[in-house]
Amino acid sequence: MAQSSKNKKDGKLKSLFTDLTIRRGVFSIVIFLVLWEVGFRFHDWFGIMVPFIGKIDAPSLVVARWSEVVFKPGYWESWYLSFGRVFFGFMVAQLVGIPFGLLMAVNKYFRGMFFPPFEILRPIPPLAWVPASIIFWPTTELSIMFVTFLGAFYTIVINVLGGARSIDIQYLRAAQSMGATQWDLFRKIILPGTLPSIFIGAAVGMGITWEVVLAAEMISGGGQQSGGGLGFFIWSSYMGGVMDQVIVGMISIGLAGYISSSLIRYVGYLSMPWKRMF
C-alpha cells in the first residue's frame, strides 16, 4: 500500500488548513471577536450603548494594552508569583493527598475512620477558610498556601479513592496467584492502576488551585500588601479604572491555567505509556 503512505504524509499538513473542524473553529472565534469589537464601538458610532457587551473594552484595545504590558517587568513578576503559589500549594496537596487517598483506598478501617470527617469538611468551600486561615497562620503567604492546598487536596483525594477502588479485582488476584507480596501489589498494581485518576484529579485540582490563588490574591493581597501576582494585577487594574488591562490580566490567567493543565497532561502522557495507543 505504498500509495496510501505517501498520501498520509501529504495529508497531515494539508489537513491543518482544509480540516473542516479547524476552519469552523477559527470562523466562530473570528465572529466572536468581531461582534465584541462592534459591540463596544457601537456607542461611538451610533450613540446607543449595547447592553452588557457595550461596556467591555474591545479586543483592539486589549491587544494594544497587552503589547505595552509585555515589556513591563511587573507583569512578568505577577506571572512568577502566581505560578509559584499555585505550584507550591498544588505540590503539597499532591504530596499529602495522594498517600492519604491511597491509604483510605487500601485500608478499610482507615477509610471508615477518616473519610467521614473528611466528607463533613469538604462541602465548606476553600475560600470560606480564608479568614480562619489568616487568623491561624503567622504570615499572609502561608495562609494563602493553606487555602490553595485545601482546594486541590479534596479533589485529589476523591479522585484517588475513586480510581483505586475501580481497579478490577482480577488484576490483584492474578498478581497474588503469581506470588506477589502486599508491597508488590501496591507498587505494581494499585499505584499504576490509580495513575489515570491521579492525573485527572491533578488536572481538575489545578483548575481549582488557580481559582483559589486568584481569589486569595484579590482578597488578601488586594492593595494593602505587596502581595503581587496576577490576581493582584487584575484587581489593581480595576481599581485604577484601566479596564483593558483587566482583560489582559484575565486572559493571562486563563493562559497560565491552560499551560499548567497541559503540563500535567503531558506528564501524565509520559508516565502512562500503556495509554498511548489510543
Added chain:
Amino acid sequence: MSNQSVSGRPPSGLHYFLYKSGKALKTPMPYLAFIGIGIWLLSYFLLNEYWRVSPFYKVPGPVEVVTEWLNKDPIWGTSLFTQDYYINIWVSCRRILIAFAIATGLGVPLGLFMGWSKKFKDYTFPILETLRPIPILAWVPLAIVMFAGFETPIIYLATLASFFVTALNTMLGVESIDESYFRAAGCLGSKKHHVFFNVVVPGALPFIFTGLQISIGVAWFSLVAAEMISGDFGLGYMIMDSFMVNKYTTMVMAMLTLGFVGWITSAMVRAAGNRMMQWRERALGQGGV
C-alpha cells in the same frame, strides 16, 4: 431480617431502607465513622479550647461555637434563634437557586447539541474552551462593570462557573453513548427528533447528573467568593463581615452552616438524579450494571 416480600417483587422503600440499615449496623463501618468524627472533634476541642495551643486557640473551638449557636441571646449577635442568621442563609440559597437554574437551563441544551451534532460542536466548542480556563473570579471586575448593583454580578459569577461544568459534562455524556443505540434507533425508523428525545437525552442523563453535582459545588464556591468580595448579605458575606469585626465565633458558625447547606443541596441534586434514572437504580439493585 427477611427481605422477601410475599409477592416476590424485590424490596423497596422503607422495607429496603431498614434492611440495608440493619445490615450496615452489623459492620464496623458506622462505629468507625463515629470514632473518626469523635477523634476529629476531640482534637479540635483540645487544641482550640482546652489546651489552648498556639496558634489553634485563636480560632474558636467546637464547644464555644455550639454554645453560641444554641444561645437564645447570643454574645456576638447571631445564633440559631436570631433572624439575620436565616436571612443570610436564605439569600445565599436564593442566589444559588437562580444561578443553578439558569446554568442548567442553558448548559444542558447546549451540551446536548454539542454532543449530538459535530457541526454545532465545531462552531461552539472553541469559544467555550477559550473562555473556560479563565478563573471565575477573574471575571469579578468585568461583572461589576457589566451589571448594575450587587445582586446581578454575584449571580452572574455563580452561573458562569456552573454553566461551564454542566455544558461540558452534558456534552461528554452524549459522546459517551454507545453507537449501537443510535444505530438501533435508526434502523427502527426514527426521525431526528425521536433520536434526540429517546436516545440522546436519556443516554446522557448519568453524565448530566454527575455534572450537576459538580456544578452545584462549583456554584457555591464561586458564590461564596463573590459574596466575600462584594456582597451585602449571604453566608460568604457573613464570614467576611464577622471576620472584619473579630466576631470569630460567628465566622466559624457561618463556615459550618455553609458546609451543611452545600451538602444538602448536593444531596438533593443526587436524589433528583436517582429519581429520574429509575432504570439504573433498579438495575443496580439487582446486582447488574
Added chain:
Amino acid sequence: MSATAAAVTGNGASGKGAISIRNVTKIYDPGGADVLALDDCSLEIASGEVCMIVGPSGCGKTTLLNAIAGFHSITEGQIDLDGEMLCGPGKELATQGADRVVVFQNGALFPWKTLAENVAYGPIVQGVMNKAEARDKAEAMLAEAGLGGVADKYPGEVSSGMARRAEIVRALINDPKVLLLDEPYRAMDALTKSIMHESLLEVYDRTKVTIFFITHDLEEAIFLGDRVVVMTTRPARTKKIVDVKIDRPRDYRLLSSEEFRVLVQETKEAVHEEAVKAFEAGERELA
C-alpha cells in the same frame, strides 16, 4: 476468488426480503489507515432464506451487515433489496430503515425504557400505530415470546437471554423484510444459547422473514441456517457456501445426527484454514 452462488429457493413464499450483493468492496479510511475490509464480495440471498455468515473474527462480516443496514457506506459495488438499490454507485450509504432491522452483538435495548416500551418504540416513531395500540401489540408479542411477566421491567433487570429475545421481538413488531443479526448470542453460555436457537427457529417458522445471521459458531450456523457462507480472512470474500438441506421444523435432536456432523466437518475445514491465517496475521479485530 469471488463466487456467485446460484439463487437458492428459500423456504418462504412471501416474496420479499431478497438481497442481492454484487461486487461489493469496502475500504475504511482511504488515504489514511486504508483498511480493505471487503474485496469484491458477491452474494445472492433469496426471500425467506436463513443465510448464515461465518468466518474468523474481524474478517469483515460485520462490515457487510453494516452496509446492508446503512451504518457504513460501500466503496464499490451495489446492494439491492427486492430489486431496488439500497446502496451503490451514486448512493454509497443506504438509508437506515425498519425494513432491515438489526439485533446487535452486545444488545441494544434502550436501558432507560422497559421491555414493552422498547418493543413499542418502532411502530410509534414510524407513525404506524399510536401509543396505546403499540403498547398492546408489544405486550401481546412479548407474551407470545414467553416474556409476558417481565414486560414492565428494564433491560438491566432481566437476564441477557430474556433481553436478547425481547430485542428480537422489538425488531419483528415492525414486520421487517430482513432480520439482521450480528453475533447476537456470542456472549451467552451454551445452555441459554440452545434456548435462543429454539426460540428463533420458532419465530422463523411463523414469520418466514429473511434472516442474515453472522456467527462464528459453526454448529449454530448449520443448525439454524439454510445456507452457510464461509468468508475469508480480511479482506473478506465469499470462500465457500455450504447448503444445509435439512427439513424444517428442526429440533435439538438434529445436533447428534449423522448428516449434521458431515455438514459441520465440511464447513469446519474451510473455516479452520481461514482462522489460522487470521491468527497468524495477528491484527486487531475490526470493530
